[in-house]
Amino acid sequence: MDKTILLVEDDADDEALTIRALTEHRITNDIVVVRDGVEALDYLFCRGVYAGREPKPPTVVLLDLKLPKLDGLDVLRRVRADDRTRSLAVVILTSSDEERDVTHSYSAGANSFVRKPVDFAQFSEAIRQLGLYWLVLNEAPRSTR
Secondary structure (H helix, E strand, C coil), X not given: CCCCEEEECCCHHHHHHHHHHHHHCCXXXXXXXXXXXXXXXXXXXXXXXXXXXXXXXXXEEEECCCCCCCCHHHHHHHHHHCCCCCCCEEEEEECCXXXXXXXXXXXXXXXXXXXXXCCHHHHHHHHHHHHHHHHHHCCCCHHHC
């Protein structure tokens, strides 16, 4: 079974660190990277440049909050508002340390909120645990597989 990770990240360094951490922990799932909120929704809803792709949702979305065009909370709200993506696993992966971001993320329907550690070893371990949980241990509803 294909288990794709959708990484929504506009910072090239954070993208590279996330992919490096996944690779180092032998998480070999397909990783699709989009760089803004609009592109994330285009991918999820198979529109725009993604209009021809098979409408199979990713297993997990790693979503940054601070994004160009459309921020992460707006992406999350739109994902939760649509029957096709309502039960999709969405993990907020952000450098924000604002308590209101945590509160708003969960209120909007986030499954998890993870702060990006500054230290690479800690970041790598956080990514390993995310991958283990969402890609191996978590049982998703059949409608999102």
